[in-house]
Amino acid sequence: MGVSPFALIKEYLPFFASGTLFTIGFSLAGIVFGTILGLLICFGKMIHNKWLSAPFVCYITFFRGTPLFVQILIIHFGVVPAIFHQSNGIISGIVALSLNEAAYIAEVFRAGIQSIDEGQTEAARSLGMDRLQAMRYVVLPQAVRRVLPPMGNEFISLIKDSSLLAAIAAPELTYWAQAMGAQYAIVWTPYLAISLIYLILTLAMSFLVNRLERRMATK
Amino acid sequence: MMIEVENLKKSFGDNEVLKKINLQVEKQEVVVVIGPSGSGKSTLLRCINLLETITSGHVFIEGTDIADKKANINRIRQDVGMVFQQFNLFPHMTVLENIMIAPLKVKKVSREQAKTKAMDLLGKVGLAEKADAYPDSLSGGQKQRIAIARALAMEPKMMLFDEPTSALDPEMVGEVLDVMKQLAKDGMTMVVVTHEMGFAREVGDRVIFMDGGYIVEENEPNQLFEQPKEERTKAFLSKVL
Numbered sequence: 001m002g003v004s005p006f007a008l009i010k011e012y013l014p015f016f017a018s019g020t021l022f023t024i025g026f027s028l029a030g031i032v033f034g035t036i037l038g039l040l041i042c043f044g045k046m047i048h049n050k051w052l053s054a055p056f057v058c059y060i061t062f063f064r065g066t067p068l069f070v071q072i073l074i075i076h077f078g079v080v081p082a083i084f085h086q087s088n089g090i091i092s093g094i095v096a097l098s099l100n101e102a103a104y105i106a107e108v109f110r111a112g113i114q115s116i117d118e119g120q121t122e123a124a125r126s127l128g129m130d131r132l133q134a135m136r137y138v139v140l141p142q143a144v145r146r147v148l149p150p151m152g153n154e155f156i157s158l159i160k161d162s163s164l165l166a167a168i169a170a171p172e173l174t175y176w177a178q179a180m181g182a183q184y185a186i187v188w189t190p191y192l193a194i195s196l197i198y199l200i201l202t203l204a205m206s207f208l209v210n211r212l213e214r215r216m217a218t219k
Numbered sequence: 220m221m222i223e224v225e226n227l228k229k230s231f232g233d234n235e236v237l238k239k240i241n242l243q244v245e246k247q248e249v250v251v252v253i254g255p256s257g258s259g260k261s262t263l264l265r266c267i268n269l270l271e272t273i274t275s276g277h278v279f280i281e282g283t284d285i286a287d288k289k290a291n292i293n294r295i296r297q298d299v300g301m302v303f304q305q306f307n308l309f310p311h312m313t314v315l316e317n318i319m320i321a322p323l324k325v326k327k328v329s330r331e332q333a334k335t336k337a338m339d340l341l342g343k344v345g346l347a348e349k350a351d352a353y354p355d356s357l358s359g360g361q362k363q364r365i366a367i368a369r370a371l372a373m374e375p376k377m378m379l380f381d382e383p384t385s386a387l388d389p390e391m392v393g394e395v396l397d398v399m400k401q402l403a404k405d406g407m408t409m410v411v412v413t414h415e416m417g418f419a420r421e422v423g424d425r426v427i428f429m430d431g432g433y434i435v436e437e438n439e440p441n442q443l444f445e446q447p448k449e450e451r452t453k454a455f456l457s458k459v460l
Contacts, residue, residue, distance in 0.1 A: 117307075119303060119305050119307040120307060120309065122270050122301075122303070122307065123301075123303060123307035123308075123309070123366075124309075124321075125270070125293075125296065126268055126270065126296055126299070126300070126301035126370075127296070127297070127320075127321035127325065127369070127370070127373055128293050128294070128296045128297035128321060128325040128326075128373060129293070129321065129324065129325055130293045133324055133325065137320055137324060138309055138320075141311050142309075142310065142311050145311070
């Protein structure tokens with residue numbers, strides 16, 4: 001055991017670097033697709049007709065009520081092979097994180113929209129705006145500001161949750177830490193190293209969200 | 220006839236709030252609705268621009284029945300301005316944007332045109348210097364005057380006021396009533412739900428007293444305040460005058 005941890009890390013640096021990029025990539029994809037899909041699901045759930053909103057309610061219930069890890073396994077070994085006739089860790093990872101994130105984002109958005117006073121919609125409608133215009137110009141801009149902090153929390157969770165993708169051999173940070181640990185039969189060095197990287201990523205994210213919040217507050 | 224309410228009933232669940240209301244408002248008329256809280260006055264006002272669904276009966280705005288599902292309510296609401304007790308200004312927009320948003324997005328007028336109109340209205344309510352302020356920085360009286368300007372920006376043919384001074388500190392009531400008086404003088408058709416009896420007397424062409432979901436009595440202000448016919452009207456007036 002004469003090799004210093006730093007020498008090992010140096011050897012694995014290219015893998016950690018690409019793993020970090022993959023972690024960031026998975027997270028960004030989850031945030032972007034999850035937000036778009038989440039907004040649609042949120043509107044779906046808010047449809048007044050019970051039958052039309054039911055599928056969206058089921059979606060949210062399923063993705064929030066079952067473990068992300070199980071969802072990843074189902075998507076990787078079931079859904080993706082069924083569609084593409086082969087499994088692919090990167091595609092599965094993006095799909096799983098996006099679908100899961102969408103369910104949480106939908107609920108965050110719904111809470112945000114419903115927290116806006118009914119009088120705002122009434123004022124907009126009384127001026128002749130239709131439902132969509134009232135939502136777009138009056139309710140949503142206010143809701144977005146209000147959901148920014150909980151959205152930030154969701155994004156931070158997402159960065160951390162992306163580590164589960166190691167189980168389907170998606171080449172992100174945790175995957176490379178496991179590989180390093182297995183190759184040299186060590187524990188502390190790889191996992192502490194990636195912990196530090198995760199910490200930098202989540203702190204950077206919360207810094208970004210904070211700045212965005214402050215910019216929107218002063219606007 | 221600007222507004223015609225015919226056998227209007229409104230229930231919230233089992234609770235019948237409006238029981239067979241009939242009401243006509245003519246062009247340029249100022250109708251003031253008074254009555255104890257819970258008498259249904261605000262609900263009546265809100266039914267007139269369909270902020271509340273109508274349980275049964277009809278409400279005609281310039282002859283169009285808004286209880287009819289085929290009526291284009293978004294079009295009709297452009298002619299019916301509404302001012303709320305809680306102002307309901309849009310807090311994420313400046314005063315100017317608050318006033319411009321509906322003409323811009325609903326009427327699709329040009330930006331310059333909307334701005335000229337907004338500045339003109341701000342001048343009329345005496346708040347031209349607040350154009351770039353946000354609602355949060357304004358007093359209640361200022362907010363309500365902006366809310367009136369915002370409604371007027373759509374050039375409505377009639378205005379509904381839902382207790383416009385009830386949420387205001389006493390010293391700010393006057394400035395809002397002054398704007399409303401000027402509006403009445405300019406010939407605006409108005410229905411005003413209010414507890415301001417002085418305003419009712421001075422500006423109202425007709426006063427309606429509501430209680431328990433009914434229109435109990437209506438008359439010109441002097442008649443109604445000096446010689447109320449119904450016992451319930453007398454009892455109410457003796458408490459508030």
